[in-house]
Amino acid sequence: MNDLYLIYKNMTRKPLRLFLTCFAIFIAFLIYGAVTTLKSAMDSGIDLAADNRLMVVNRINFTVPLPIAYFRKVAAMDGVKNVTHANWFGGYYQDPKKQLVVMAVDPESYLRVYPEVVVDPQQKQAWLRDRQGMLVGEKLAKLYGWKIGDKIPVSSNIFSHKDGGHTWDFVIDGIFTGNTEQYDTGYMVFHYKYFQETQTFGGDNIGWLVLTTEDPSLNEQVAKKIDETFANSAFETDTSTEKAFSKAFIEQVGNIGLIIFGVVFMAFFTILVVVGNTMALAVRERTGEIAVLKTLGFSSPRIFKMVLGESLLIALIGGLAGLGAAHLLIEGAKAAMAQFLPNLVMGGDIVAQAVGFMLLLGLVTGLLPAFNALRLNIVTAFNRGGA
């Protein structure tokens, strides 16, 4: 027998109460783990955006195309380092339910604008030469078991061939990785020329432009210049930094996140009060026993530690179980959410933060009862009829 055994015995003497307390904490950390993981996945898009990269989209909204002529015009502007353009292709592989992230791009400039995309030089050359070539992200290639040289048919629910077909054939020329682990490689790109020649509508339009400036300090100036140049034309533009763009894109989701955060915070607070009250009650019920322990010669600091240890243990049991459940939930939802939230993983920082909150919860709820136990006077406790 040791102090831990005493803590355990104290903790489990009312199993139903222990269960309910742990369950409340479990739910709190289940929600906390799931929501923070979701939020961090949403935020990572913003964090990964380059500082000097601008997006030029149609002012109406980003799904409305722009004329290809803008590509040359923007390239010629002062302060612009590199420009590329892209079209959303979408599509699916074999099964309409297996939606893919596919874009038609200008290959050379695309790789210049996105240094995050890392390709073996030989594969890169092969892709640049091959009009029907596809450059596939490692994540996608792994998901479908694709290898270099594979011929893959990609069907579109937006575009069709001149002959009415919906399926395009591609050859995988290269598989790219990200320059950092966080960079999401769950997409693929192919030649704009191939896309252009086979589509029936869309003409010479591009979806959007992406450019890098000579220096982030020029961002504002360049963006202003672009939007001014095309103002009052049939295709007005809206230029923003990639960060701002990603942010705007997820803002709606973000607002929901804020609401969820509010709910979680309130739930947390409620649980704090409930658990704190339960702990205080549990210790008050044991006034007589604590007085006996002190009489036998258990020191006040030692009893303080035992009470605090109990509340910490309860917080950790409920909290870790909840976090584990959140992890399972996230892992289960990962595949389904991969398209929208590629970085849906419960990172070490989230786990560390959650454990920090558990310890905080344990401390806050245990501190007052522990302090009362510390100060408990033997004579008064016995006089109160505690024993």
Next chain:
Amino acid sequence: MSEEVLFQLKGVSKSFVKGKEEISIFDDLDMTINRGEFLAIMGPSGSGKTTLLNMLGGVDQPTGGEIWFNGERIDRFKESQLTRWRAHNIGFIFQFYNLMPMLNAARNVELPLLLTNLSKAQRRANVETALTLVGLNDRAKHMPSEMSGGQQQRVAIARAIVSDPQLILCDEPTGDLDRKTADEILEMLQLLNQDHGKTIVMVTHDPAAASYAKKTVHLDKGKFVQREVAA
């Protein structure tokens, strides 16, 4: 038995402040307790028996005067010192047994040993010895709720002696028991005093209980009113 002094109270006073009033329980109390004594303290309710016992046990401190134990002045001890001193020197037996309800008999007895640095095996041996002495070794695994009052008090006695303290303090140890069970408990205390050399101070209302002691003192209005030695 030699007349070696274990406890000495010199001019001890004790008062409580209740609101604006100061209630004096003792004023200038002198007392000597010798090693190997079995002392019964009697007196009317509210005369200060428990308060005196608490001061002897170091759970309460006098307002004035000196309390000497084995040449040490314990009324000057800080709380942490007193706590350690209690663990080493005193065994407590309460009226309502005060066992931990969530621990079985053996673990209740083991409790004071958590304050020593005995090995696991030594602790187990001590627990077994103490339980055997009170005749409850076969109940080691029983929970307090599964035992009678007399059995619980015997576990409490085992707990009080397991770390081999010099002094055992009992506050109404038989106050909650019937005559027959009370006699068993008192015989056990007598045995501890006679065969194991424990010094025992027992507070009681019951003259029959006091008759087991070697010596009885009567406390009234903060003074010892008469002393008698049991036949």
